[in-house]
Amino acid sequence: MTLNLSTTLRTLAAASATALLLTPLGAAAEEPELHLLFVQGSKSMQADTEEMTLRLVGVTGQTVYFSDRPQRVAGVVETTKFVEHWGTGDDSFATNPPNATIAVYDEAAEKNRAAVIVLTDPVLDGADLVYSYQLLGGEMPAEGGATGLFIDTFGPGGGVGATYHGAGVGARGPGAAGWAGVAVRDCAADDDC
Structure with missing residues (x-):
């Protein structure tokens, strides 16, 4: 089942409000945090x-x-929108750059090569995406x-997308908004995940 992200979020907000109204006074309603991770793929890579x-x-x-877990939300966003909203x-x-791991296939090597980096300044250059980076490992x-x-x-207030924010590299807050037209698959509501 593919849903519009804003529709899904409105539904979740309504469900949260209902749960809050049905929670006995004095009891804390616990909302799970939504932490989104991203994957980008390419035919090859070059680094200077x-x-x-x-x-x-x-x-x-x-x-x-x-x-x-426990949300099991998945979907895609156009890479152009990902880049456009980097500083939103x-x-x-842009203010709180994310860590990333790059895994590179090398036919001649015994195993893939990997590095841990901090990403900054994404720029689309034709069919390529160029980042500045800092090597961590x-x-x-x-x-x-x-x-x-x-x-x-x-999560909300930063990251990529209107009203997202991060609470620090590796510990960003729960997601609350998104881009129009983003497909979301909510596995909690769809048993065939």
């Missing part, structure tokens, strides 16, 4: 380790997002084949 730039060559047109909100990814390859970029979580 002196300029500290990462180029996802032939990046996919969709950025996948998903949440951890008081505590956005591992070794950034200069180039490689098929690439997956796994981006840290965010």
